[in-house]
Amino acid sequence: MADQEEYSNLEDYYTVYLTQHADKTNRILHLVGTVLALLQILITFFDFSLFNIILIPLVWYGFAFAGHYIFEKNQPTTMKYPLLSVKCELRRTKEILMRER
Numbered sequence: 001m002a003d004q005e006e007y008s009n010l011e012d013y014y015t016v017y018l019t020q021h022a023d024k025t026n027r028i029l030h031l032v033g034t035v036l037a038l039l040q041i042l043i044t045f046f047d048f049s050l051f052n053i054i055l056i057p058l059v060w061y062g063f064a065f066a067g068h069y070i071f072e073k074n075q076p077t078t079m080k081y082p083l084l085s086v087k088c089e090l091r092r093t094k095e096i097l098m099r100e101r
Contacts, residue, residue, distance in 0.1 A: 010087055017088040020074060026067035027096075033063025034093045064089075 007013040021027050037060035044052040061078070068076045078085040095101035 007081075007084065010084065010091075013081065013084045014088050014091065017077075017085070017092075020068075020077060021072065021092070023067070023072045026072040027092075029063040029067035029071070030089060031093060031096055033060050033067075034089055036060075036063070 007016075021030065037056050040052065040056050040059055044056065064078070065076060068074055076085070092101065
């Protein structure tokens, strides 16, 4: 995959991101993980603890990585493009919840 500098904007990366999430079960696991992680962030805001902080990435990435390795059969690009990946995941989650995708 290309270096992050080769993506001139979020749209360029989003196109690639969507191709890495073609499997429906993978997309569902991403959605579940993202929603649960966002809820965990909200919980952590009201009940601040190290345990709650640690749960956020475990929940978020646990579901996503399971989707990629078990169903999509590819490697997530999150570690290579962390900021772009998070932006794309939040965008796709919003699109799904708003029934735009």
